[in-house]
Amino acid sequence: EDKRWPGWQVVVGIETHAQIKSRRKLFSGKITGTNPDEPPNKHVSPFDAAFPGTLPKLNSKCVDLAIRTALALKSDIQHRSSFDRKHYFYSDLPSGYQITQQYAPIALRGQLNIQMPNSSAVPVRIKQIQLEQDTAKSTLNPRKRISNIDLNRAGAGLMEIVSEPDLRSPEEAGMFVRTLQAVLRAIGASDGNMEQGSLRCDVNVSVNRVGRPPGTRCEIKNLNSVKFMMAAITHEIIRQRAILESASDLETCTVPQETRGFDENTFETYRLRSKEDAPDYRYMPDPNLGVLVLSQDRVQAIRDSLPELPWETRHRLREMYALSERDIDVLLSVDSGREVTFDGEKDVDGSGAVAMTHELLGQLSARKETFTDNSLTSDHLGELIDLVQNGTITGTSGKYLLRHMLAKPSSLRPAQITQQLRLTSLSSFSSSGHSNPTSTTDQELTTLCQAAITALPNEVAAVRAGNKNVMNKIVGRVMRESRGRADAKGVKALVEELILGGGDKS
Ligand SMILES: Nc1ncnc2c1ncn2[C@@H]1O[C@H](COP(=O)(O)OP(=O)(O)OP(=O)(O)O)[C@@H](O)[C@H]1O
Ligand SMILES: [Mg+2]
Ligand SMILES: [Mg+2]
Known part of the structure; x- marks a missing residue:
């Protein structure tokens, strides 16, 4: 029994709308325009704008990600499902209807276990998972009394994930959404970001006296943070209880x-x-x-390629490193969603988070420190991983930076320390293909390569004579001089260009 509302039972069911992490929209093949920095109405096909005569074509990548989600949520995948039109008239819906799966959704009857602190796991049943279209974004300008419509998001793929009414408190509801977020991120099905709108929840709340049948539900729409969702449920409990308690006829009164x-x-x-x-x-x-x-085969292939799920990662960390649950929470918060990019593709350098986590645990044990002692916050570790992943620093520099941060704890952010220690990677025009050839890091790399060429005249002559193996010695020297800030492939290309010249190989 909950001390906040003795004698009352709280019942909550959640409908979650998760934006599918696909590069393209659900039916039109247009780029999914969910980047808020882009100009409005940039990614719109005639179908997205509901021009007469345009036809939908289902994006199979979205379907695959929905199957992944259904498998992670232990649901029964429906080998036959279909699409329905849900009509309503609002400016964010150009066609006047949303394509959804009302009658035959892609998956039914799933389960997600949630773990509340100091108690056993609570199984939450998933009623169904359905594919549907996102709407356009409308922004009201009250001063001018107009509403602006941006169709970039219109027709993007969503999954509606509907829970059974198995949650019994605001806290359980919050944990459900957080757990679902972690699953969606781990499998790359959605960014699951409530603040940015890639995950939106409607909560259904009812209260009843303990031992009595469930009450009538009220549905609270469009909550965009876990905090607001929990506050909304709490307020709803108090409001509904007051209605029921003030009734003259206790038997027949309903909310x-x-x-x-x-x-x-x-x-x-x-x-x-x-x-x-x-x-x-x-x-x-x-x-x-x-x-x-x-087909059976398609579902099986997706099952076989399913990335590690959060509870499996938790198990592995617990078994391999004997970390506490709290420490595992920290690592999981760093790790989440960095392994898979769009459309379920594995991130090419995506093992970055895992690699850096292993590096951290390795360095800590070398320092004879435990994970709990370590001063690094998950926020800073996450930023460090991002710096490596987006190429600001090399993997070698990442390890060096990590060692530095463990040895000299400070409140400086990894990006600031990168500046301070001048660890920014030396890009070369050849390696990245799109860097700015006049930037200082490019110039620095060119200078290093030229210095190596001057220092190793015999090797350069050998390369010119056609002995390519000697290249490695020149590249190795540049790599050493760069203190790990250059990447070998880029250096090799640049040295080659400097020695053999751009186009005179004929
Ligand atoms: N007594 C109840 N108290 C709280 N929640 C409930 C109760 N009964 C059902 N629910 C929850 O209400 C939600 C119903 O969602 P569902 O998508 O099935 O229908 P809907 O809300 O009527 O339709 P729509 O998708 O158009 O909003 C489910 O999450 C379910 O768990
Ligand atoms: Mg619904
Ligand atoms: Mg609803």
């Missing part, structure tokens, strides 16, 4: 079924519409889309 919003300033929910004015969506099968048939 009116409503759709509600959440006010981020007052932390209260407010009425949007009652059940009576619930829209009639006039669902109908989409005549332009056939049945989605999934």
Whole structure:
């Protein structure tokens, strides 16, 4: 029993909308325009804008990611599913309907276990997973009294993941969303970022006296952080309980079924519409889309390539390094979602997070320190991994930077230390293909290569005579002089160019 509401049971079910991490939209093949820095209406096909005569074509990459999600959530994949039109009229929906899977969703009956501190795992049943389109983004300008529509997001792929009403407190609801986020990120199905809108939740809340049947639910729409979601549930519990307690006839009194919003300033929910004015969506099968048939083989292939799931990673860290649960939490928060890029592809240098985590554990044991003692925050470790992953520093420099940060703890961010120690990688035009040839790091690399060429005249002559193996000696020298800031392939290309010249190999 919860001390906050003795005698009452709280029932919560969550509908989660997760943006599918695919480069292209669900039906139009256009780039998914979810980057807020891009100009509005840049990525719009005639289909996204609902021009008459345009037809949908299902993006199979989105389907694969939905299958991954369904497998991670232990659901029954439906070998036949189909698409329906859900009609409503709003400026963010050009066609007047959203394509969704109302009658035959891609997956049914799943499960996600959540772990509350100091208690056993709570199984939460997943009712269904369905594919659907995202809407456009509308921004209201109250001063000019107009609303701006940006179709970049229109038609992007979403998964709606619906839970059964198995959650019993705001805390369990929060844990459910966090756990789901971690799964979606680990398998690369979604960024799962509530603040940026790639994960949006509707929560359904009801209360009933202990031992009595469940109450009538109210649905709170569009919560964009776990904190707000928990606050909304708490307010809803208090509100619904007050209605039921003030009733004259305790037996027949019910909370009116409503759709509600959440006010981020007052932390209260407010009425949007009652059940009576619930829209009639006039669902109908989409005549332009056939049945989605999934073969046994396709599902099996996705099952075989499923990345490690968070609870498996947890198990591995616990077994291999005997870390505490708290420490594992820290590492998992660093690790999440860095292994898979768009469309389920493995990130080429994506093992960066895993590699750096192993490096950290290795360096700590060399220093005879435990993970708990270490002063590095998960935030800083994450930034360090990003610096390596986006090429700002090389892997070698990353290890050096890590050693430095462990030896001299400070509040400086890894990027600042990188500047201070001048660890920024020396790019070369040939290695990255798009760096700025006049930048100082490029010039520095050219200078280093030229110095090596001057210092090793015999080797240079050998290379000119056609002995390519000698190249390694020149490259090795540049690598040493660069203190690990250059990458070997780029250096090799640049040295070759400097010795043999650009186009005179004929
Ligand atoms: N008594 C209850 N108390 C709290 N939540 C409930 C209760 N009964 C059902 N729910 C939850 O309500 C949600 C219902 O979502 P579902 O998508 O099935 O339908 P909907 O909300 O009517 O439709 P829509 O997708 O158009 O919003 C589920 O998450 C379910 O777990
Ligand atoms: Mg729903
Ligand atoms: Mg709903």
